[in-house]
Amino acid sequence: MATWRMRVIGGLLLLLMVGMCSPVCVEVLSGTEAVQGQNMTLLCISCMQREEVYAVTNVEWYYEPSNGNRSLIYEYNEGKPREHMSQFKGRLMWIGSKDLQDVSLVLQNVTLMDSGRFICNVNRTLHFEQHQHYTTSNVEIFLTVSKIQKEDFTSVLSEIMMYILLAFLTLWLLIEVVYCYRKISKAEEVTQESVTDYLAIPSENKESCQVPVEEQ
Template sequence: MVTQYKLHLQTLVLLISLVHLCMPVCVDIQSDTEAIVGKAMKLTCISCLKREEVTVKTFVKWLYTPSPTKGKNISYLIYEHNTNNSNVDDNPFKDRLNWNGSKDLQEVSIEIRNVTYNDSGLYTCEIRRVFGFELYTPVFEVNKTINLTVKEKASDDTTAIYSEIMMYVLLVFLTFWLLVEMVYCYRKISKSDEQAQDTATNYLAIPSEQKDNPAAPVTE
């Protein structure tokens, strides 16, 4: 249900971007926090670039902290991605992780295949960017966490249902608004063409004598 809601949200963002082309393409969307046993789970991590004209190198690390057991709280490096290479270290997720990020590395998401109950825990997405300027190279770092819960089946979320309904309403409204705008523009253009055609027709209907000898002004 939450995944469908995010899909509708992305569709809404696409429609808005088509109407307002000046708006940024990158949109920061929060990750789902509920996974289903045996299914694939995408851990979404997005950090939009604010200086696209500057050369930047991006380094990404994903850390996993299992649910606390016997007072222990240990984090594991489960995935690392940089501009030169990608690698998956030896960890509980070996052969079950896929890179799901974008080419420009604004989205640095990963996907877990065949989720198990042991995958519950805290996931941390660490992003480190080094910007290239002529005189100095500033570094930008951001960390995002996802507290993942694994369940046997998806739970019915009333809030998500209402949000999905509202999303459908907004999509219908935007589609109708775009249609009205298109009809209005078409009618406006057609009316301008008709007025230009009427003016040309009226001009052609005037006798040539009147065109050559316009009426003299009336004097008292």
């Protein structure tokens, strides 16, 4: 219990420290499994090494099906998003951040035909005082689309553990209730027996007799 409390306190302190500090870019991997008919976030985060340097960022999204014919489906150039003609036309939504470190897309109404490889290509031009520096980063997402959502083993295991814990707590509570009930009943029986014995003693002997009381 003490360890669990220390972890909770430590987590709260960490969140507080993160909130007090300036935002930090963290490159997180995108999900790779989508469900037919739902929306899928194609996550692409490319952090800048020097945030204080002025940079021009251009983003290109490509799609490559199993046959290997890669095509440009979306680009963000000079602050203007542009959706190219493809099977995704009208279903791609830009959700990138203002600093263009997050350049993700949302693929709406996913179909089984959307399975394949998505490539996020980020090109940056860093403008220093004396020169310009070019950087390129690529993120690949191998998307698999299924008709129904697959069960996550971790979530299933967590749910099973939760039910086991609830069953154990219920059994423990039931045992405690039965134990307390029997203890109270026993105490009442002892008290009743003591009172009965006391009443059975002749009145002339009651003054020198004390009703025994069981120590709890």
